[in-house]
Amino acid sequence: MSSKTHFLLNDKEIYATEHPGMLVLDYLRRIQKLAGTKEGCREGDCGACTVLIGEPDGDSVIYKPVTSCMMPLGELHGKHLVTVEGLNMPHLSPVQQAIVDEGATQCGFCTPGIVVSLTGYLMKDTKEITREGVKKTLSGHLCRCTGYRSLKQGMAFLKKTVENRTGTRSLILNKMIPEYFSQIPARLRRIPAVNINNEEKMPEYFIAGGTDIYIQRGDFLPESQVYILNLRPEMKGVSKENEYVRVGALTTFEEFANHPEIIRIIPDIQAYFLRVASLQIRNRATIGGNIINASPIGDVTILLLALESMLVLKNGERSRTVPITSFFKGYKQIDKTPSEILVDILIPTPSADTKINFEKVSKRKCQDVASVNTAMKLRSEYDIIREMVLSMGGVAPVPLLLKTTCKYFLGKEVSRETIEGAFPIIQQEISPVSDIRGSAEYKRLLARQLLIAHFTKLFPEKVKLRDFYETD
Ligand SMILES: Cc1cc2nc3c(=O)[nH]c(=O)nc-3n(C[C@H](O)[C@H](O)[C@H](O)COP(=O)(O)OP(=O)(O)OC[C@H]3O[C@@H](n4cnc5c(N)ncnc54)[C@H](O)[C@@H]3O)c2cc1C
Ligand code: FES
Ligand code: FES
Numbered sequence: 001m002s003s004k005t006h007f008l009l010n011d012k013e014i015y016a017t018e019h020p021g022m023l024v025l026d027y028l029r030r031i032q033k034l035a036g037t038k039e040g041c042r043e044g045d046c047g048a049c050t051v052l053i054g055e056p057d058g059d060s061v062i063y064k065p066v067t068s069c070m071m072p073l074g075e076l077h078g079k080h081l082v083t084v085e086g087l088n089m090p091h092l093s094p095v096q097q098a099i100v101d102e103g104a105t106q107c108g109f110c111t112p113g114i115v116v117s118l119t120g121y122l123m124k125d126t127k128e129i130t131r132e133g134v135k136k137t138l139s140g141h142l143c144r145c146t147g148y149r150s151l152k153q154g155m156a157f158l159k160k161t162v163e164n165r166t167g168t169r170s171l172i173l174n175k176m177i178p179e180y181f182s183q184i185p186a187r188l189r190r191i192p193a194v195n196i197n198n199e200e201k202m203p204e205y206f207i208a209g210g211t212d213i214y215i216q217r218g219d220f221l222p223e224s225q226v227y228i229l230n231l232r233p234e235m236k237g238v239s240k241e242n243e244y245v246r247v248g249a250l251t252t253f254e255e256f257a258n259h260p261e262i263i264r265i266i267p268d269i270q271a272y273f274l275r276v277a278s279l280q281i282r283n284r285a286t287i288g289g290n291i292i293n294a295s296p297i298g299d300v301t302i303l304l305l306a307l308e309s310m311l312v313l314k315n316g317e318r319s320r321t322v323p324i325t326s327f328f329k330g331y332k333q334i335d336k337t338p339s340e341i342l343v344d345i346l347i348p349t350p351s352a353d354t355k356i357n358f359e360k361v362s363k364r365k366c367q368d369v370a371s372v373n374t375a376m377k378l379r380s381e382y383d384i385i386r387e388m389v390l391s392m393g394g395v396a397p398v399p400l401l402l403k404t405t406c407k408y409f410l411g412k413e414v415s416r417e418t419i420e421g422a423f424p425i426i427q428q429e430i431s432p433v434s435d436i437r438g439s440a441e442y443k444r445l446l447a448r449q450l451l452i453a454h455f456t457k458l459f460p461e462k463v464k465l466r467d468f469y470e471t472d
Contacts, residue, residue: 006191007076008054010086011180013187020074020228021207021221023214025049027073028083036084036112040142042069043215044281045367047141050113052120053283054080056188060168064254064283065120067140070210071284072221074228077194080184084112087119089178094161095119098154106145114141114151117280119177122158125167129159139366140278194231202339203227208250209284211277212293235288235343238262244310244346249288253277253300256287265350266303272358276300278367288342291324294332296400297370297393297437303358304345305391305399306375312344321346331397354379354387355458359450363437370394371437372446376454383462385409392450395430395443402429405451414459416467423448 005016009032018027025042028034028051040048049068053076054061061080087093092100095118105111121137122129134155143151162176171177204224207213214221229235235250238259245261256262257273266272276299277285290300291311301324309324313336324345327335336342350356358375362368372394379387388409390402405426412418432443455463 005074005077007078008080008184008187008191010082011178016073016076018073019222020072021205021224021226022073023218023222024051024068024071024073024076024081026222028068034083034085037068038109038112039069040109042218044070044140044211044277045142046110047113047117047278047280048110050116050140050280052080052082052116052123054082054184054188056185059185061185061188063120063123063168065117065137065140065280066283067280070214070281072207072210072226072228074226075207075230077231078188078191080188082116084116087115087177089175091175093119094158094176095122095154097161098157099151101157102150102154104150104154110141110143110145114138114143117141118158122162122166122171122176123168127166129155129163129166131155134158136274136279139274140280206341208286208289208292209252211281211285212289212295229288229341235341240349241346243349245349247287247345247347249291249342249344250286251288253282253285253287253290254279256300257282265307265347266356266358268356268358272299272303272360275360275362275366287345291327291345292334292336292342294328294334294398295369295393296331296396296398297373298399299358299360299370299373299393301399302373302391302393303375304347305401306356306358306377306389307347307350308377308389309348310346311342312346313340314343315340319343325401328398350377351379357454357457359453359457361446361450369437372432372443372450374447374450374454376458378454378458380414383414383459385412385414390451390454392430392447394437395432395447397431400430402426404429414455414462416463419452419455419463420468422451426451 007014028037037051038048040046044067050065051068052063053066054063095115099105117137165174172182203226206227206229208229229250236248238261239246240261257269262269287300290298305324310321311324311327312321322335355378360370360373362370370393374392377389388406390406392400392402405422408422408425426447430447432440434440452468456465
């Protein structure tokens with residue numbers, strides 16, 4: 001893989017010769033001496049290292065906040081990297097002014113990342129600055145000095161000063177971000193595409209979003225043979241293809257949850273994903289990475305398992321398709337050779353009368369991995385269950401398909417009695433262990449409760465929560 005990474009850093013053109021697996025955070029602080037980007041947790045949790053990544057989109061550039069402690073330098077090729085220093089002007093920007101006016105900073109360690117994220121929010125063509133939008137933007141930021149209340153007050157200030165003037169062009173015109181942003185689309189277009197040589201020797205590591213591999217192997221990546229999958233844009237995107245929705249393995253969680261084809265088949269996807277990581281992580285984490293990671297509690301994996309997805313794996317020109325239902329062989333063991341790349345996920349389009357639901361219980365409501373998560377796909381006729389697929393995470397060494405439980409439900413009417421009849425079956429099928437996310441007993445209880453939750457959500461007129469808990 002090319003050792004020169006050609007990109008724009010704020011208003012500067014860069015030809016970086018450092019190792020492509022080096023973290024963007026380390027490159028900024030150690031090589032460029034741009035110390036405004038802070039190093040906090042180095043695990044994607046605190047948001048102190050947030051930067052904006054701009055990618056060409058037609059004539060313009062789309063900016064997204066990401067954590068620089070999860071991103072390889074080599075992926076910056078052809079992109080615009082914006083740090084807090086790159087947002088400075090002779091006067092304060094509206095975001096900086098709002099933070100000053102509302103006293104929304106104390107030690108200031110978290111503040112640069114927050115300024116970057118909020119600026120990224122204003123750079124979107126957001127029609128309206130909303131409380132929900134600001135909350136989502138700040139979801140990946142920890143502030144230990146209680147700045148949250150004043151940050152929310154800062155929203156009122158932003159509404160007053162920026163409302164109706166959001167979007168990169170408008171912000172430039174109104175001198176709310178530096179003028180150099182206007183030249184960025186043309187400057188990015190002049191950067192030649194990177195040349196990926198498929199014949200290169202087998203890499204030691206594939207990196208997609210990096211949100212898992214940098215935590216597991218972060219010390220080794222800057223000195224190993226790495227293959228940066230994100231330099232292959234053809235592996236991104238969602239499209240409708242005959243009876244499938246095709247999802248490129250490099251599609252990020254955010255791209256997935258916002259795509260109309262996905263919303264059509266999983267109408268509540270955006271609500272589900274608010275419980276998955278933070279905005280910055282969802283802008284990096286890929287659907288393929290979640291599957292290959294093979295965590296028994298991967299949220300997207302559990303959803304795709306219930307949707308009976310197919311996985312397209314490629315090794316050079318050779319390609320094979322395997323059902324996700326038989327992909328997980330044991331704890332972190334998958335049906336994939338080291339040189340195979342997951343390129344596509346094919347989701348069979350569910351019929352119009354199919355209902356889908358996802359549930360997750362974690363120690364923290366947001367920004368936390370699951371203790372137990374589960375997804376259900378179900379089709380019924382006059383409340384008689386005709387088809388059902390139920391998956392569950394955190395209750396076995398693999399993301400688990402509850403085949404026996406599903407078989408029990410087939411042909412039965414949705415009722416409290418039917419659901420209660422499944423309780424002993426589900427307990428037979430799962431084998432949770434006690435760990436940091438809860439005791440085995442607690443996870444068994446969650447399995448029962450979440451089964452109830454699926455049915456009360458999908459059939460509110462047939463079964464209610466109180467049916468299971470009220471005593472005479
Ligand atoms: C702060 C934080 C919060 C998180 N919260 C959640 C959460 O709520 N729910 C959840 O499910 N996960 C969560 N995660 C875990 C992580 O974000 C996901 O597992 C993510 O999907 C991994 O994808 P990635 O693209 O970042 O993978 P990477 O880290 O790039 O790769 C993971 C593994 O998969 C391999 N790989 C990746 N893509 C391919 C491919 N296409 N072909 C072959 N091999 C490939 C890599 O070599 C590596 O071994 C969180 C992570 C962090 C840091
Ligand atoms: S240093 Fe905490 S998210 Fe990157
Ligand atoms: S101001 Fe100190 S951590 Fe946020």
